[in-house]
Amino acid sequence: KIQDLPDFDGRAEDWPMFAAAFAQSTASYNYSNFENNQRLQRCLKGEARExxxxxxxxxxxVPAVMDTLRFRFGRPELLIKCQLRQVREMPYISESAIDKMIPFSVKVKNLAVFLQSVNGQQHLCNPTLLEELVGKLPMSKKLDWAKTSSTIQPYPTIKDFSTWLSGVADLICTVQDSGRTHSTEPKRRVLLQTANNAREILCPLCHVGHHIFDC
Structure with missing residues (x-):
């Protein structure tokens, strides 16, 4: 049976996975152009198919098909714009919603890793982009980052910001997990105490919850 490719409708963010699946499966199973043409006809949708x-x-x-798709949907600048858009669409984080920094840190980390993989050095060192990302933070974390960034030479980059942000997100996760543990302990103690009290006043004659002299 010929292995199917993941559906691809022309979204730039899906191109890397689609292209990798095509290349790796073709190499692994030694698919011919005829077989690959069948696979492409089944998986291409929407704008990509058109x-x-x-x-x-x-x-x-088939080679021309892949070259055309790569030029139309897989150019590095398109992929970079897609990644930047996803991060920029993240909402601003307030002091009362500090846990929102966790998904934000994941987005920033993905952006930093992606920019490194496509040699997007100009974006990693873009001070305007960095300022835009820092602007998403609550004031207390902006101050923390300002203190950290002042020690980075020659200048902080998106990669530096991502590393710092991941550390902050890890701390938030740790505090949240600790808070959940402590919040459940009192409830368990109350339930145990109630159960103990119920056993203490159980009548040995009728097994009802009163003292024996009230039976």
């Missing part, structure tokens, strides 16, 4: 519709009529066009 872009290469005329090329799918013949198996020999």
């Amino acid at each position: 872009t290469v519709h005329s090329l799918l009529i013949h198996p020999d066009n």
